[in-house]
Amino acid sequence: MKYIPYGRQLIDYKDKQLVLSSLSNDLITTGPLVEKFERDLRKYFNCKYSYVCSSGTAAIHLAMLSIGLKKNDIILMPAINFIASYNMAKIIGLKVFLVDVDEFTGQITSEKILECIKKNKLKKINALLTMFHGGYPENIKKFHEIKKKYKFLIIEDACHALGSEYRYKNNFFKIGSCQHSDISTFSLHPLKTITTGEGGVVTTNDAKVANNIRLFRSHGISRKKNKHWEYDILKYGFNYRLSDINCALGLSQLKKINNFLRKRKKIYQKYLKEFKNFNSNILVPIYCKNIKFSYHLFLLNIAFNKLNKNKDHFMKYLKSHGIMAQQHYIPIYKFSVFKRKSARFPGTEKYFNNSVSLPIFVNLSNINQDKIIKIIKDYFK
Known part of the structure; x- marks a missing residue:
């Protein structure tokens, strides 16, 4: 029996040709296609900074680290989500409080967040991780109001929401613009809106956070512009880079x-x-x-x-x-x-x-x- 899957990527002839062409470039990682893909993503999201990485999970990890979350900090997140966000939070050592979700949409609401805060008698909250389940960005205005009251940071786990938009004061904003959040993360897994095979994206409008993303993504290395053989390690980082080969596919997919x-x-x-x-x-x-x-x-x-x-x-x-x-x-x-x-x-x-x-x-x-x-x-x- 041939099964109908719940999701599947679409890779066409143009995608394959661009990927094949990328293999002839001098650099097939940390090269010009990575930079171009990131520029095109910045333009698409209308944000100041975007960085690609090896997966949606890597994007979440980079986001948590780059906004300064550390051991014993408190983060709220939905009880319904893929395990990646919870895993990354626990690996960092965060204290995670799960928020109940709406019984029909599977999303957290402002009421559910306030219930969680009250039930757990939370005085200080460092971050809220939201998740637009299924690609439907609900309650952004209300989340932003709670953020201002409790002075926490918002991470948007937007792995389902690449291409989604929301309306705020008569203007539409793309998820990833970070107009009402501090940082957004996306997945470029084959089942998502567009794919790079495996991959992720992190967006922000904060220059300090952006610099942290760049450092954590590649071993914490900082190189001198005019002396490529000299470098320093400013942070304990990872290899979360995405190759030019993957970005070639991403560039082709983004056009569609x-x-x-x-x-x-x-x-x-x-x-x-x-x-x-x-x-x-x-x-x-x-x-x-x-x-x-x-x-x-x-x-x-x-x-x-x-x-x-x-x-x-x-x-x-x-x-x-x-x-x-x-x-x-x-x-x-x-x-x-x-x-x-x-x-x-x-x-x-x-x-x-x-x-x-x-x-x-x-x-x-x-x-x-x-x-x-x-x-x-x-x-x-």
């Missing part, structure tokens, strides 16, 4: 990003039309109208308890028909590495029990999407 977003939107809208009023046990999350999506995920919330079934039964049913749906994500507190097992997150529990991600990617065919829709509708007969 608007087309990719249009195709994702078309797939999203077809799902929405088919499922919005199909069955009382299905709910499609409703997002505010003053944002533009990247359509990274299409989420269905299904009231499995009313069907006397569970999500596992539904996922097995889809797989038996060749559809590889997914769950985004297993709550962080359910993993063995999480120590405080007594924590309660009612919104997260409801979201996790009921939410399923349907296949959505640029080259998902009409025939396959129709198949997905029919098989899901048949489940409710």
